[in-house]
Amino acid sequence: MLNLQHNVVNILYAIKGMIEAHMSRFEEGRFSGRDEALSRSREVMKRVYAQAELALLITKKISLAMSASNNRNEPAHPISIRKAWDAVRKMLGETYPGNRFEIINHIPHEFPRIFCHRNDLVEILYCLADNAIQALEGKGKLIIRASLGFRSEGEAIANIVLADTGPGIPEETLTRLFEPFMTTKSLDKGNGLGLCLVKGLVRKNGGSISVSSFRGSGTTFTLAFPVAGGRSPKEMKDYAMTG
Ligand SMILES: Nc1ncnc2c1ncn2[C@@H]1O[C@H](COP(=O)(O)OP(=O)(O)O)[C@@H](O)[C@H]1O
Numbered sequence: 001m002l003n004l005q006h007n008v009v010n011i012l013y014a015i016k017g018m019i020e021a022h023m024s025r026f027e028e029g030r031f032s033g034r035d036e037a038l039s040r041s042r043e044v045m046k047r048v049y050a051q052a053e054l055a056l057l058i059t060k061k062i063s064l065a066m067s068a069s070n071n072r073n074e075p076a077h078p079i080s081i082r083k084a085w086d087a088v089r090k091m092l093g094e095t096y097p098g099n100r101f102e103i104i105n106h107i108p109h110e111f112p113r114i115f116c117h118r119n120d121l122v123e124i125l126y127c128l129a130d131n132a133i134q135a136l137e138g139k140g141k142l143i144i145r146a147s148l149g150f151r152s153e154g155e156a157i158a159n160i161v162l163a164d165t166g167p168g169i170p171e172e173t174l175t176r177l178f179e180p181f182m183t184t185k186s187l188d189k190g191n192g193l194g195l196c197l198v199k200g201l202v203r204k205n206g207g208s209i210s211v212s213s214f215r216g217s218g219t220t221f222t223l224a225f226p227v228a229g230g231r232s233p234k235e236m237k238d239y240a241m242t243g
């Protein structure tokens with residue numbers, strides 16, 4: 001999946017490059033006349049069109065891959081949030097060596113396990129933490145917290161909260177946050193597919209995600225997943241110990 005996203009980014013770079021090169025030829029008056037300018041423009045448009053078609057095909061593949069995994073119905077094994085977070089911490093350490101931000105971990109040792117595919121949870125937490133760290137720009141805190149809750153139907157859920165003390169998200173961006181290709185970053189830093197993928201993975205695992213933020217007051221993502229072991233607190237406690 002990440003490979004496919006990478007391809008889309010490359011295609012967008014290629015399109016941008018083609019248009020830029022053509023525009024600068026135009027501005028420098030390098031065409032002999034109107035006819036040459038027109039026929040060259042037509043060529044460029046054809047190439048841009050072909051690349052755009054390819055990018056669309058890839059995005060279709062991404063959504064197909066996501067719905068296919070939705071339908072696969074492969075049961076998730078109970079997993080430990082702490083262990084998934086440890087893997088994410090390790091990856092973050094490699095991506096951001098010598099980090100200058102603080103990570104605060106409030107995942108209790110005895111916390112119950114949840115139903116989620118391990119690699120999916122690692123990818124979800126990594127995408128969210130990566131966004132937070134980029135927003136922190138080297139100063140501030142990233143906080144992860146796990147707590148238990150109950151849905152009104154009585155089902156036990158685990159909440160994972162990932163909060164940062166970054167600049168927050170303006171209202172106009174917040175409403176479009178999970179849309180594909182929604183990004184405020186330059187092309188070398190982001191492609192706007194992270195949160196779209198996160199949403200797909202969360203849903204696939206029977207979870208939910210919400211975000212709250214305000215300009216200047218940081219950002220908080222809240223994930224909810226079914227707790228392994230069913231509905232009663234006693235059952236949850238039993239599962240917790242086998243972590
Ligand atoms: N923790 C955060 N703090 C501030 N802005 C955020 C945060 N997380 C996401 N965003 C905003 O949401 C946008 C979309 O995020 P994402 O889908 O991961 O794409 P990308 O990171 O490639 O831009 C980001 O460009 C950024 O503007």
Ligand SMILES: [Mg+2]
Pocket residue numbers: 127130131190194195
């Ligand atoms: Mg991102």
